[in-house]
Amino acid sequence: MKYLYFPGCSLKSTGKPYEESILSVFRALDVDIEELKDWNCCGATAYMAVDELKSFSLCARNMALAVKQHGEGNGEPVQLVAPCSACYSLLLKSQHYMEENPEVSRVVKTALKEVGLESEGLSQKVRIRHPLDVLANDIGIERIKDQVKKPLTGLKVVPYYGCLLVRPYATFDDPYNPTSMDRLIRALGAEPVDWALKTRCCGGTLSGTIQGVGLRLSYLLLKEASRKGGELLLTACPLCQFDLECFQGGMNNRFQHNVQMPVAYFSQLIGKAFNLSDREVGAQRLFIPMKLEAAAP
Amino acid sequence: MMDAGRHPRIKLMTCSEVVAVSGYMGNYRATIRTKPRYIREDLCVGCLQCIDACVFKKPRFPDEFNMGLGLRKPVYLPFPQATPQVPLIDPENCLQLKTGKCKQGCAEKCERKAVDFEQKEKIQEVQVGTIIVATGFKTVDPHKVPYYGYGKYPNVYTALEAERLVSASGPTEGEVILRDGRKPETVGIIHCVGSRDEKTNRWCSRVCCMYSLKLAHLIREHSGAKIYNFYIDMRTPGKGYEEFYNKLLEEGVQFIRGRVAEVTDWAVKPGEEGKLILRVEDTMIGQVRRIPVDMVVLSTGLESQPDAAKVSALFGLSRSADGFFAEAHPKLRPVETNTDGVFLAGCAQGPRDVPDAVAHAGAAASMAIALLNKGEVTIAPTTAKVVREKCVGCGDCLPVCPYTAISRVEGKAEVNAALCKGCGTCVATCPSGAIEGLHFTDEQLVAQIEGVLT
Numbered sequence: 138m139k140y141l142y143f144p145g146c147s148l149k150s151t152g153k154p155y156e157e158s159i160l161s162v163f164r165a166l167d168v169d170i171e172e173l174k175d176w177n178c179c180g181a182t183a184y185m186a187v188d189e190l191k192s193f194s195l196c197a198r199n200m201a202l203a204v205k206q207h208g209e210g211n212g213e214p215v216q217l218v219a220p221c222s223a224c225y226s227l228l229l230k231s232q233h234y235m236e237e238n239p240e241v242s243r244v245v246k247t248a249l250k251e252v253g254l255e256s257e258g259l260s261q262k263v264r265i266r267h268p269l270d271v272l273a274n275d276i277g278i279e280r281i282k283d284q285v286k287k288p289l290t291g292l293k294v295v296p297y298y299g300c301l302l303v304r305p306y307a308t309f310d311d312p313y314n315p316t317s318m319d320r321l322i323r324a325l326g327a328e329p330v331d332w333a334l335k336t337r338c339c340g341g342t343l344s345g346t347i348q349g350v351g352l353r354l355s356y357l358l359l360k361e362a363s364r365k366g367g368e369l370l371l372t373a374c375p376l377c378q379f380d381l382e383c384f385q386g387g388m389n390n391r392f393q394h395n396v397q398m399p400v401a402y403f404s405q406l407i408g409k410a411f412n413l414s415d416r417e418v419g420a421q422r423l424f425i426p427m428k429l430e431a432a433a434p
Numbered sequence: 435m436m437d438a439g440r441h442p443r444i445k446l447m448t449c450s451e452v453v454a455v456s457g458y459m460g461n462y463r464a465t466i467r468t469k470p471r472y473i474r475e476d477l478c479v480g481c482l483q484c485i486d487a488c489v490f491k492k493p494r495f496p497d498e499f500n501m502g503l504g505l506r507k508p509v510y511l512p513f514p515q516a517t518p519q520v521p522l523i524d525p526e527n528c529l530q531l532k533t534g535k536c537k538q539g540c541a542e543k544c545e546r547k548a549v550d551f552e553q554k555e556k557i558q559e560v561q562v563g564t565i566i567v568a569t570g571f572k573t574v575d576p577h578k579v580p581y582y583g584y585g586k587y588p589n590v591y592t593a594l595e596a597e598r599l600v601s602a603s604g605p606t607e608g609e610v611i612l613r614d615g616r617k618p619e620t621v622g623i624i625h626c627v628g629s630r631d632e633k634t635n636r637w638c639s640r641v642c643c644m645y646s647l648k649l650a651h652l653i654r655e656h657s658g659a660k661i662y663n664f665y666i667d668m669r670t671p672g673k674g675y676e677e678f679y680n681k682l683l684e685e686g687v688q689f690i691r692g693r694v695a696e697v698t699d700w701a702v703k704p705g706e707e708g709k710l711i712l713r714v715e716d717t718m719i720g721q722v723r724r725i726p727v728d729m730v731v732l733s734t735g736l737e738s739q740p741d742a743a744k745v746s747a748l749f750g751l752s753r754s755a756d757g758f759f760a761e762a763h764p765k766l767r768p769v770e771t772n773t774d775g776v777f778l779a780g781c782a783q784g785p786r787d788v789p790d791a792v793a794h795a796g797a798a799a800s801m802a803i804a805l806l807n808k809g810e811v812t813i814a815p816t817t818a819k820v821v822r823e824k825c826v827g828c829g830d831c832l833p834v835c836p837y838t839a840i841s842r843v844e845g846k847a848e849v850n851a852a853l854c855k856g857c858g859t860c861v862a863t864c865p866s867g868a869i870e871g872l873h874f875t876d877e878q879l880v881a882q883i884e885g886v887l888t
Contacts, residue, residue: 311580313580313581314580314586331586332700333696333698333699333700334698334700357702360702361700361702364701
């Protein structure tokens, strides 16, 4: 299957290692993936809070571009991969709103007409996918297992899905107890840590606005992850990764505690298990080096 | 139950199910399939020596009656008061039935020679005048509420499991011992699991408040644990029920008004290690609380049996929106159904507690007997009638009749007046105009219309 890839702002900036590792892993698995041309902001956070209709129009433009780039195909919907949880969730949300709310679809239609794009049937013509979904369900755990060259035996890895990935619109995993990343971790030879905070908020943009609250939310996650014996925490969202990794010093100061846990993208760990180089998975960009060997028992 | 089993006028058929029903009020024929029990009821005296003599020296299969908390042998008595007091053999686990290679200790020991491995499934037909459907209920599968961690955390129990733990004849002889061998110091009972909930079932299951109170009382009495009840509203209507609730309040059982958000093992403070943490909004104080407990009991609600659709088709019953069998009238005819001669008893019709179920069953029994004793029944005269000369025998009317009142006799349709409710569907369907609704014939209707118009 062919995939189109929508990076969104994060994957070109703070989430650079996410982009590098996703593309490397897809390449290693022989998956055809191509970047969406002339994409724009997904409309998350600021846009959404100020003017929801504008954010839907932004999403719709990306989808319309995807349909255009995909061409007729064989009538199959275009598979648009959005690695950032916010992009992923907002693209899905736009599809739902356009389907269910005539006012939204009217505004979107007018906006797209202005730039000469077709807005008809975007919800059917585009399938929004998260790379975790693609890896676990399209490519399959078995094919990933076959590619593992350096199994991460015994490494205790904490799967963290974040708040937006599996709810409210995603259908590829259980919203209460998602397991796709757990299965991937096991396929790499590592041991997924079962914990209760898989889908709890990381603090999101609060780490920049109301830092006390944001840091506390991130800190609770890291504390619980290390209490459960985790040695490496995996995320599937650039903002989660940023929040959980970059503010660890600040958390330790504020909460008089010493948590230090490497926080990587799930695709980086897959890449390392495939024996890709550090550069290929963007490992050198992490502040806390990724841990790949289990602690001695 | 034992009385019913012993009564000379009651024929109890266990391990049996009704597979087909035909006929009508006062004249039903039911086909009944009886599964083999592999022990002959006519010979067995219930000495239970076969159980001791089984080649499995120790019980090793999950005991269904104890919700899998205890173990049983392949030959077993389902529960101590089982009626009849005749054990049965589980063909899935019995060595003889599974492999054909067993010493057959049970058969050897049985002086009455009641063990019979050759028993086969039996199909029989019985003639009955009336039918009472009392197929009961099912408790909600707690996996449907994943945020309460059932199946994930071993110390989360369903109420039925907790009930077996506090029972003197249960697997622990009434001692409250958790799956990890500890005795609980604190217990949280969560009400309305799979009840009054938009995501699962919307109705109140009616019995959970009271059984939760009973469990709170018994667990506290048996283990001395501190008990928390998490409720939306306490619903304790019934004789002596509110008094029991007050008694528990005085006993020091804690009641927190709020629906629990989640059960996790997310320990934050030192003393919470190894405990289950309940997060709940205490709506009385307007605060979100975290309450660590050793044991969680989920008070699961009641819903209809998974095969209710099959049973409703079998007896021509309708079902209400909640899936339970529908009564003929919610207030005035609570035990009758729309099929004459078929009555409902107990939770098959809707959630109810023991006294209510007994009363409901009593009403169903007396209505059934009254109908039988009449000998003759009065029916409404507004039935459909086939004009044989006009009927061409096309059979279009047969499938449309909701009461299966029409049959083909000598190539032509015939309406059974005892079954017909006069709904008129067949009258409208008949392409030859051969069926008329008595008292609502075309002539009568046209005359009425003319009368109105002139």
